[in-house]
Amino acid sequence: MSTTRELGLPMTQTAPGVAVDTVQVWEVAPRDGLQAESTSLDVDTKVELIERLAAAGAGVIEVGSFVRADRVPQMAGSAEVLQRVAHLEARTPVLVPNVRGYDLAREAGADDIAVFLSVTESFSQQNLGASRERMELAARDVLARARADGVRVRGYLSMVFGDPWEGHVSASDVLRLARDMRSWGIEELSFGDTIGVATPGQVRTLVRxxxxxxxPVESIALHMHDTYGMAAANVYAGLEEGVRVFDAAAAGVGGCPFAKSATGNLATDDLVWMLEGLGIRTGIDLDALNDTSVWLSRALGKPTTSRVATALTR
Structure with a gap:
């Protein structure tokens, strides 16, 4: 197995038009990644994955989801996972869909959560089993509780660039929901290219x-999928617009179990390789991350979709 130190790569060069020198990588493999995999990992393996990611330098690791186990069985055991990684210095947010999920998360010690909404009605029904209106009301209820409890909240918006049932997604719908979520008190919003159809021009237009x-651009995060091979290019477009937070999953695991044709998340390995080559710091050790990606792929019984992890393990 090669290492980045042995290869002497990537070559570091500041990119024209990119004004940031540090970004935050929001690691989603233990939640958004694993929830879409056919193989379910046990609690011990999930905890080891999170500990490995933290040891590699990941500062934010989304560790689980308090959803119904009959709909997302891969997220079973999230309460135990959260409790067992409480000692880590990394932030360990969890996803909650409603007040019931919020209560369960709080019982497990959560003080950092995320709520999830769809821009389109079709995906809200397919993914969350409820209308957009109902899910927005649920999110507002969660936000009210979180504010009272002093809990940190992130907001996810899915199907921002396209929907497999509805096709083109109107920017006005995205902006309306983003404004609403900000008015509810959500400071950071992650905009998801759930089926991976976005192009750099669309990303640039949306951020502007x-x-x-x-x-504020500081409140904007991008969550790109690599279905059409555009995830890294879309991140670059976001960088040029000043975005400083990007979601990614080690080994490129995941996708979306409820979205037709959606493939894996942007691989954290590929993201870090590109950012380091641009002179942008992430705090993540790429060799340690690569070791974890190889280990995770073996645990799932599948090859990695990360091009960097594949290259470094030859």
């Missing part, structure tokens, strides 16, 4: 529209 609506 959000900023024009008064949403």
């Amino acid at each position: 529209a959000l900023v024009a609506e008064g949403i």
